[in-house]
Amino acid sequence: MKASVTHSTVAELVNAFINATPDGLDAAFQRLAGALWSEGELTGLALEATPALVAALDEVGSDRQGYLAILLGLLAEAEYPRLDGEVATAVRAGLDRYLDLVRGGTSGQPLTLALLYLLAHFPADRDRILAVTGELPLEIEERTRLERGLAELDPQRPDLGRVWPAPSVWTLDENDAAFAEAALKGLTPQQIVKNWENDTRTLWAFTGALAYWAVRNGPPAPMTVRTVPEREAIKQPPVRPVDETFGSRAALLRCPTCHGPIALLENGARCSTCATTYPSANGILDLSAGVRDGQPAHEATADLLQKLTEMPTMGLVYEAVQRPSYLRLAGSNFGNAVTPADEDAYIIENLKSTEGPVVDLAAGAGRWTAVVAEAVGVDRLIAVDMLLPMLNVLRGRLPEVPAVRGSALNLPFGDATVGAINLWNALQAFPDDAATAIAEIGRCLRPGGVLTMMTFRWSDDPVARYFQASHFFPSRPDGHLLFEVDQIRQWLADAGLVVRKESASTATFVFITAQRTA
Numbered sequence: 001m002k003a004s005v006t007h008s009t010v011a012e013l014v015n016a017f018i019n020a021t022p023d024g025l026d027a028a029f030q031r032l033a034g035a036l037w038s039e040g041e042l043t044g045l046a047l048e049a050t051p052a053l054v055a056a057l058d059e060v061g062s063d064r065q066g067y068l069a070i071l072l073g074l075l076a077e078a079e080y081p082r083l084d085g086e087v088a089t090a091v092r093a094g095l096d097r098y099l100d101l102v103r104g105g106t107s108g109q110p111l112t113l114a115l116l117y118l119l120a121h122f123p124a125d126r127d128r129i130l131a132v133t134g135e136l137p138l139e140i141e142e143r144t145r146l147e148r149g150l151a152e153l154d155p156q157r158p159d160l161g162r163v164w165p166a167p168s169v170w171t172l173d174e175n176d177a178a179f180a181e182a183a184l185k186g187l188t189p190q191q192i193v194k195n196w197e198n199d200t201r202t203l204w205a206f207t208g209a210l211a212y213w214a215v216r217n218g219p220p221a222p223m224t225v226r227t228v229p230e231r232e233a234i235k236q237p238p239v240r241p242v243d244e245t246f247g248s249r250a251a252l253l254r255c256p257t258c259h260g261p262i263a264l265l266e267n268g269a270r271c272s273t274c275a276t277t278y279p280s281a282n283g284i285l286d287l288s289a290g291v292r293d294g295q296p297a298h299e300a301t302a303d304l305l306q307k308l309t310e311m312p313t314m315g316l317v318y319e320a321v322q323r324p325s326y327l328r329l330a331g332s333n334f335g336n337a338v339t340p341a342d343e344d345a346y347i348i349e350n351l352k353s354t355e356g357p358v359v360d361l362a363a364g365a366g367r368w369t370a371v372v373a374e375a376v377g378v379d380r381l382i383a384v385d386m387l388l389p390m391l392n393v394l395r396g397r398l399p400e401v402p403a404v405r406g407s408a409l410n411l412p413f414g415d416a417t418v419g420a421i422n423l424w425n426a427l428q429a430f431p432d433d434a435a436t437a438i439a440e441i442g443r444c445l446r447p448g449g450v451l452t453m454m455t456f457r458w459s460d461d462p463v464a465r466y467f468q469a470s471h472f473f474p475s476r477p478d479g480h481l482l483f484e485v486d487q488i489r490q491w492l493a494d495a496g497l498v499v500r501k502e503s504a505s506t507a508t509f510v511f512i513t514a515q516r517t518a
Contacts, residue, residue: 009035010035010036010045010048010049010052011052013028013031013032013035014032014049014052014053014056016028016031016032017029017031017032017056017064017067018056018059018060018064022063025063025064025067026216029067029071030461030462030463032071033071033074033462033463034462035049036049036071036075037071037074037075037078038462039462039466040074040078040466040470041078042075042078042079042087046075046078046087047086047087047090050072050075050087050090050091051090051093053068053071053072053075054072054091054093054094054097056068057069057094057097057101058097062110062111063110063215065101065111065114066110066111066113066114066211066214066215067114067215069098069101069111069114069115069117069118069211070114070117070118070208070211070212070215070463072091072094072118073091073114073117073118073120073121073204073208074208074463074466075087075088075091076088076091076092076118076121076122077121077201077204080197080200080201081197083121083122083123083124084124088121091118091121092121092122092124092125095122095125095128095129098115098118098119099119099128099129099132101115102115102116102119102132102133102136103132103135103136104136105136106136106137107136107137107138107139107142108139108214108219108220108222109214109219110211110214110215110218110219111215112136112138113142113207113210113211113214113215113220114211114212114214114215116133116138116142116145116146116207116211117204117207117208117210117211119133119146119149119150120145120146120149120150120203120204120207121149121204122150123149123150123151123152125150126150126151129146129150130146130147130150133146140166140168141165141166141168141169142166143168144166144167144168145163145166145167145203145206145207146207147167148163148167148199148200148203149200149203149204149207153192153193153196155189155192155193158184158187158192158195158196160184160187160192160195160196160199161195161199161474163199163200163202163203164199164202164203164206164322164325164471164473165206165321165322165325165326165329169321169322194477198472198477199472201470201472202470202471202472202473204470205466205467205468205469205470205471206325206329206467206471208467208470209329209334209464209467209468210328210334212463212464212467213332213334213335213464214334217334217335218335220328220334220335221334221335221336223321223324223325223328241266241267242264242265242266242267242268242269242280242283242285242402243264243265243266245283245402246264246285246382246402247379249357249380249382249402250262250264251417252357252382252413252414252417252418253269253287253404253412253413253414254412254413254414255271255273255274255276255412256287256288256289256406256407256410256412257271257274257276257289258271258273258274258276260272260273260274261273262278262287262412264285267279267280268280268285269285269287282392282395283395283399283402283403284388284391284392284395284403284404284405285402285403285404285405286404286405287404287405287406287412288386288405288406288407323364323365323367323425326425327425329467329468329471330428330456330468330480330482330508331456331507331508331509332459332464332507332508333507333508333509337507338507338509343368343371343424343454344368344371346452346454346511347368347371347372347375347422347424347452348371348374348375350450350452350501350513351372351375351376351420351422351450351452352375352376354376354419354420354449354450355419356380356418356419356420356446356449357380357381357382357417357418357419358372358376358380358381358382358418358419358420358421358422359381359382359383359384359411359413359418359420359421359422359444360372360381360382360383360384360401360421360422360424361384361408361411361421361422361423361426361441362384362385362386362408362423362424362425362426362429363383363384363385363390363391363394363403364385364387364390364394364425364426365390365393365394365397366383366390366393366394366397366398366401368422368424368425369381369383369394369397369398369401370397370398372422373398373401376420378398378400378401379400380419381401381402382401382402382403382404383398383401383402383403383404384403384404384405384406384408384411384412385403385404385405385406386405386406386407386408388405391403391405408423408426408430408433408437408440409430409433409436409437409440410440411440411441411443411444413444414444415443415444416443416444416445416446416447416449417444417446418444418445418446418449419445419446419449419450420445420449420450420451420452421441421444421445421449421450421451421452422451422452422453423437423441423451423452423453423454423455424452424453424454425454425455426455427453427455427483427488428455428456428480428481428482428483429475430475431476431481431482431483432481434483434487434488434491435491435494438488438491438492438494438495438497439491439494439495441495441497442492442495442496442497442516443495445497445516446516447516447517447518448515448516448518449515449516450500450513450514450515450516451492451497451512451513451514451515451516452512452513453510453511453512453513453514454509454510454511454512455482455483455488455510456482456483456508456509456510457482457483457484457485457508457509457510458482458483458484458508459508468480468482468508469481469482482508483510485502485510488510488512489502492512492514496516496517497514497515497516497517498514498515498517499512499513499514500513500514500515501513
């Protein structure tokens with residue numbers, strides 16, 4: 001535990017929080033929380049202070065009760081994976097009071113959300129908690145997050161990887177369920193436990209982020225998209241030769257293995273320099289890794305590619321629920337201060353006057369590729385992403401746009417060949433390599449070429465920042481990473497890009513337009 005302030009100071013901080021004016025409430029809470037907890041770790045005074053926090057629930061109104069519930073939840077999870085540590089046990093001692101407070105709560109209200117976050121830390125009391133909350137009119141997302149937070153791992157039937165942003169959004173058909181089950185069989189017992197713990201912490205973090213925003217700002221705005229479309233909603237584009245799909249845009253491509261020129265074939269591509277071949281399926285050209293002539297693995301690679309493009313559930317869930325939820329989390333945007341229309345307008349305004357070929361990098365399922373196409377036309381556009389299920393959804397949406405499976409860290413385009421690159425809601429997907437990705441963008445852009453980018457910065461609030469970081473996605477099992485704006489500016493300068501427009505909003509979105517110098 002970290003050392004902290006004196007006993008008398010903590011008592012003063014509790015009283016200062018209780019008696020704070022509305023304008024000073026946030027600052028009083030930060031001083032109180034900082035005395036007991038910092039960046040997920042307890043201070044030496046957390047244990048002694050916990051009963052005082054529970055008692056303070058009886059001395060304040062619902063606005064301050066929400067803050068206290070958030071702080072008690074932070075203290076309870078700081079010892080995780082133990083939930084029977086000294087501080088967690090002291091927090092649990094107030095369960096009767098928490099249940100009294102949550103009775104009569106309603107969906108989306110700040111205090112209710114804060115109490116749901118707190119209650120999710122007590123799996124030993126699952127039956128009592130669900131009996132009380134079962135009477136509340138909660139949204140299904142709220143209810144299933146609570147139920148999963150209170151669940152205990154069954155090593156023989158682990159349900160992993162389907163908790164975010166809520167277990168209720170994950171509906172798998174028979175084929176996808178079998179695919180998921182097969183993947184779990186390859187995990188060791190230790191990996192199962194670790195993934196369960198990461199899922200639990202991720203669920204707590206999203207629940208906590210939503211609740212903390214609501215306590216500070218009022219009820220969150222509703223999600224605009226809540227249902228996952230059926231698999232059949234994906235239109236399958238007509239089968240066309242890959243060389244026909246790319247047309248003149250094929251001249252941009254280079255071999256990611258040796259950086260030589262690539263010739264497109266009817267069913268793939270081949271590098272004339274190193275003789276590496278690259279497969280394609282369903283209109284998607286895989287330039288992530290190829291095979292040399294004489295290696296029979298090429299046929300197997302193409303077969304696997306075809307199978308994966310036929311597994312679109314991940315793309316559907318991402319498109320309908322995960323992406324909107326991620327914008328709310330990373331962008332501190334639970335009030336919808338930044339809307340999809342704002343994003344679309346920014347892209348169109350900053351790309352509509354560009355010239356030459358355009359790349360939508362890390363295009364995902366094509367949500368913003370469609371906007372880029374509106375700005376520049378489909379005949380100039382190429383979409384790039386590493387995830388085949390996403391590209392399969394994109395192809396159904398935009399069959400005229402060539403799709404490339406490729407890495408942002410080794411773009412399959414020649415030097416100074418691209419007129420514009422859109423990198424939207426993506427830089428945080430490879431935070432450890434963000435400088436490399438931006439350097440690759442700089443290499444590929446022509447002089448005068450334009451980069452439009454949206455990503456996210458760390459919150460200035462340490463509690464909100466903790467919740468941002470405490471998401472353990474498959475791509476970031478060590479925890480979620482975002483950026484400081486100064487970091488991004490430096491990477492752009494190093495890549496030969498000059499910032500022409502920048503907006504770091506009052507939420508934690510960062511919008512940037514940069515231009516390649518001569």
